Amino acid sequence: MALLEIENLSVNYGAIQAVRGLSLTVEEGEVVTLIGANGAGKTTTLRAVSRLQKPVAGTIRFAGRDITRIPADEAVKIGIAQSPEGRQVLARQSIQDNLELGAYTRPAADMKADVKRMYERFPRLGERASQLAGTLSGGEQQMLAIARALMSRPKLLLLDEPSLGLAPIIVREIFSIIRELNAQGTTILLVEQNAKLAMNASHRTYVLEAGQMTFHGNSAELVNDERVLHAYLGG
Numbered sequence: 001m002a003l004l005e006i007e008n009l010s011v012n013y014g015a016i017q018a019v020r021g022l023s024l025t026v027e028e029g030e031v032v033t034l035i036g037a038n039g040a041g042k043t044t045t046l047r048a049v050s051r052l053q054k055p056v057a058g059t060i061r062f063a064g065r066d067i068t069r070i071p072a073d074e075a076v077k078i079g080i081a082q083s084p085e086g087r088q089v090l091a092r093q094s095i096q097d098n099l100e101l102g103a104y105t106r107p108a109a110d111m112k113a114d115v116k117r118m119y120e121r122f123p124r125l126g127e128r129a130s131q132l133a134g135t136l137s138g139g140e141q142q143m144l145a146i147a148r149a150l151m152s153r154p155k156l157l158l159l160d161e162p163s164l165g166l167a168p169i170i171v172r173e174i175f176s177i178i179r180e181l182n183a184q185g186t187t188i189l190l191v192e193q194n195a196k197l198a199m200n201a202s203h204r205t206y207v208l209e210a211g212q213m214t215f216h217g218n219s220a221e222l223v224n225d226e227r228v229l230h231a232y233l234g235g
C-alpha cells in the first residue's frame with residue numbers, strides 16, 4: 001500500500017479544469033517530483049492533497065484511508081503538511097511564533113521540544129528566533145516555511161517550489177535539506193520548476209501538461225529524456 005494514492009483526480013476553478021483525471025502514488029520513504037510548465041496543475045494537485053482545494057472527481061487515499069473529503073486541519077493531524085509556494089510566512093510575526101503556529105494540531109506540552117528540534121536542524125532560525133519573519137532573506141524564509149510544516153511532524157511533506165526566486169547557492173542548501181529530511185524518514189511530494197534539480201533529488205517523477213499526467217518514471221531515467229524538455233516548451 002502506497003502512503004499516498006491519487007486516483008482519477010479532477011479539480012476545477014469555475015470553468016477552468018486545472019487537474020484532469022490525474023493518478024499518482026507516493027510510497028513511504030520516497031521523494032516524488034511533479035514537474036510541468038506554468039499552469040500545468042502542480043500546485044492545485046498539492047492543494048487537493050492538503051485538502052485546501054476541493055476535487056470535483058477522484059479519490060485521494062492516505063495510509064489506506066480515503067481523505068478526499070476531510071477538512072484541511074484533519075489532514076494536518078493525520079500527518080500531511082504543506083510548505084506553500086511563495087513561502088507565506090507571517091511577516092509581522094517572529095520566527096518562533098511562525099513555528100508555533102505550525103504546531104497547532106500538536107499537544108501544547110510538545111511545543112518547546114519541537115521548536116528546539118527545529119532550531120537544531122536550522123541553526124540560522126535559532127539565532128534569529130525573535131526576529132520578525134518578514135526581515136529574513138528569501139532563503140531563510142524558505143527554511144522557515146519548511147520548518148513550520150515540519151512542526152506538525154508530518155509523514156508526508158508537500159513542498160511547493162522551494163527554489164523559487166533563490167540564489168543558486170541557497171537553492172543547493174535547500175535541496176541538501178530536502179535530501180536530509182528524506183534520509184531521516186520523511187516522505188516528500190515536491191513541485192519544482194527546476195526540473196533537473198528536482199529529478200536529481202527524487203526517486204520518481206510525474207510530468208504534467210495542461211492538468212493531465214503525460215508520463216512518469218524513475219527520475220534517474222527521465223533526467224535526460226527529451227520529452228521532459230518538450231513538456232516545458234509546450235510542444
Ligand code: ATP
Nearest residue numbers: 013016017018036037038039040041042043044045
Ligand atoms: P505554476 O507553476 O504557475 O504555479 P502550476 O502547475 O502549479 O503552475 P496551478 O497553479 O495548479 O498550476 O494552476 C492550474 C490552472 O488553474 C492554471 O490554468 C491556473 O491559471 C488555474 N488556477 C490556479 N489557481 C486558480 C484560482 N485560484 N482561480 C482560478 N484559476 C486558477
